[in-house]
Amino acid sequence: MDVWTLPNGWDHSQLKLKKSAFVNKNLDCDSINTELDRKFFLAKELLREIGRSIELITVDRLLEHIVEKWESRLKSEIKEKVENEISLLEWSKVVIQRSLNANSPHTAGWYKQGVQEIIKYNDGKDLMLYDLTVTFLKNFEAHHRGKGNSVNTIGIILRAIRSIYNKAISEERYRPSKNVFDSYKIPATIRTKKRAISKEEILRLCELKYEPFSPIWNARNYALIMFYCKGMNFIDLVKVKIDHIQGDRLYYGRSKTGTPLSVKIHPRLKTLLFPYMNSKYNGDYLFPTNYDGSTKHFQKYKSQRRRMNERLRLIAHDAGIESKFTTYTIRHSWATIAKYMGISTALISESLGHSSIKTTEIYLKDFESEVLDQVNELVTM
16 A cells, blocks of 8 residues: 655654544554654664675665565465464364363363453453463463452463463464473462361261251261272262162262273272162163263352252351361362371372372372471471
């Protein structure tokens, strides 16, 4: 596009159009001046590349080289954007639906929340994956820090976005010149202290008397069964069926990783399981929660988990447990008690069904700190 102006519309010292000049009133001076700056920069860049060899070419040939550089750079930028015309919302729908199809509603919800927060920050507008620049991500982080959101909350959102972004790259739906997350580092998670409770506190649950088959009686039983089953997750407990009990073993799978696990049914566990086995057949759910693990009924499971944790608070009060007591506490406590008994981290990791020993090490971080404190007291007292 050719642009012209009169001498009084041109700033000779700044080499740009005067926005205040009447002759330029119909021109988009900001865009034109930006393009002029770009072309000046590229021309100077070319002159630096040529160096002293500039004496070997004519002025006309030099101008041809400058025009070639302008056009090649412009074509390169346009080509890169055209080849990467995929938006965050468009691609995230693919990733979210895939998680739902794989019966991973929790992961799908994580992705959805991350995308919603990014689009909300972008004034409710979708954006292309190439718009996720280091500057954009730093501004997003600063915005949320300014609102008082924790680095853990910010990290959860941005790790979801990074996962979606990297999937687009690995599946060749997006070809960036450079992965933005190689330069932008998501703020590190700050661990919140999660205190495990002792084996004695867990066993106090056995002494509690509740009306048989009442909701709180079930919750007490579930807590003990989860503990006796090597810190079983609540989602794995509610999916147990009658035919998962074979002989003296209970077989189940980790919903999160798909790892098959089993536990020997010792007398205490057998006593807890027995009331739920009456009038049941293979294929029936063992417990009255009846969650089939599907995406369709995930909200039902979340409601069950919320009610379970509400009842555990009441049970903790009745048992004299002062620490926070949730389904997670049971799992964390089993791992910590096992470590106190000298069981290796590798065996604890296998028992919990963790896909990585690093996850188990996070569980046991508080244990290590407490032991070191005890060592320090022995040395310094």
